[in-house]
Amino acid sequence: MTALIAIEHAGYVYGSYVLTFAAVGAFAWRTVRNGRKLGDQVDDADKYWT
Amino acid sequence: MTTTDTEPIADEPIGNRQHGTGTRATRLLGVATIITMGWLVAFGLGFSPADRDQDEAVRILYVHVPTIWLAYLAFVVTAIGSGLYLFTKKHSLGFDRAAGASAEIGVVFMAVTLAVGMMWGRITWGVFWQWDARLTTTALLFVSYIGYLAVRNLGGSHEQRAKRSAVVGLLIVLEIPLVHFSVRMWRSLHQEASVLDTDGDIDMDGLMLFSLFVGVVAFTLLYVWLLLHRTRALAMQDMLDDRGLDVALAARRAEGVAR
């Protein structure tokens, strides 16, 4: 475990992964949630992907 | 009979209802994305070795490079969608919505790329930013697509939005080579030290190249997943706008009759 933390510039390296996944994850979650909210208001018949 | 737009449709049993924008295809895609992302973390942060010159900083590239490639891909899709909307006979709004969704995703990827790139630059070059052709053009591309998204929200009918955004989208395709070329001419005036050579991508082979490859696959899957969801959501948004318009028109007509 110490070997993982002790890598050079650990903060930047891990931080960049965290930043990337957090940002796209948040965007993905917002997208799905927005889709659900809209989906509740639209007839299923109109949804061309079903 | 009038229905309010914000109440859920209650006439189907909840279990059978299509809740949102997911389908079996997107669920499969989603699972594949998560699995590949897991591989990316494992290889990027674990199995792959440190670089000879950059040491551990190279690991950042396994997320940084995929995000910029996908941002570029997203913007290409936007341009293609714009062109298809304008130049096909049907002028299908589906192209417009795909273009818009792709641009949103591209902007998010681009923002992440710029932020992570600064972190990488800090370690490798000692500076957060430098004014070379690639970075400068990328920054301007980023701002241009933010402008594109703002144009999409200017208002008007769906067709007006589509036409306007498609024109802007294609103008960006015209503008970017000009920007890139002029910045390159500009920076070639200043002899850059080879230490800060941003075009000299490091030699990757073996596990390093594999990690990069995994990253590209993972983010491509993610992009497609996001694009499908977002385009469908935009389609529903347009439907609701139309429905709102119909309700308003009906109310207006009813007023006229009542007088």
Next chain:
Amino acid sequence: MTPTARWRIARLVAAKDLRIEWRSRVLINQVLPFAGVTMIMFAFALDASDVLERVAPGLIWLATLFSLLVLVQRAFAVEADDGALDALRVAGVDPIAIFWGKSLALAAQLAVLEVVLVISAVLLYGADVPVGGVVLLVTTLVAATAGLACVGTLYGGLTAGFSGRETLLPLLILPVVAPVLIGATRAVESALGTGGVALSEGWPWIGLLAVFAVAFGVGGALAFGPLIEESN
């Protein structure tokens, strides 16, 4: 529509715009003073006079760009206020002719602005124009103005008549005109000999400016039609 007919209409549109401008004197009363104030603000921000002289070419073009934004807003406010652009379109006037006409008028105003700015730079920043550089300087003004006018007319038409246009226009225009800012500044640096730049180094930049002007002269003309169609 034949090119001559189109050109005639473009001239008429340009003349109309310039006549409106002459009567309202917005350029003289508002835009030029704004540009002047900007040049003064630069001096406050940059403090040292040797720095100012060194960056004078860049400041000239920055002031031009900021004033361009104001001019474009003006050019299309004139149309939107009385639905004039719609009237032109509905009357069947060729949009390409309208585009070139408005670009021409905008270019004329820009040219006046730029000359005034160059003179201000000479007076305020101690820039000086060697005789040998005059040709390059004038060529730069022409080439850069052509490109800026086309971009301004294009994006002005795109955002005309929509609320939120005022804040959106700068965001759209500035990234697009980055090549003009880069090229025109470098060319003027050559023309003025700022920082020891040789005269010959300016001419490649003129090439860039010319390509830009042609690209947006043509692209803008083609895009302008669809943009003003069905506008509110």
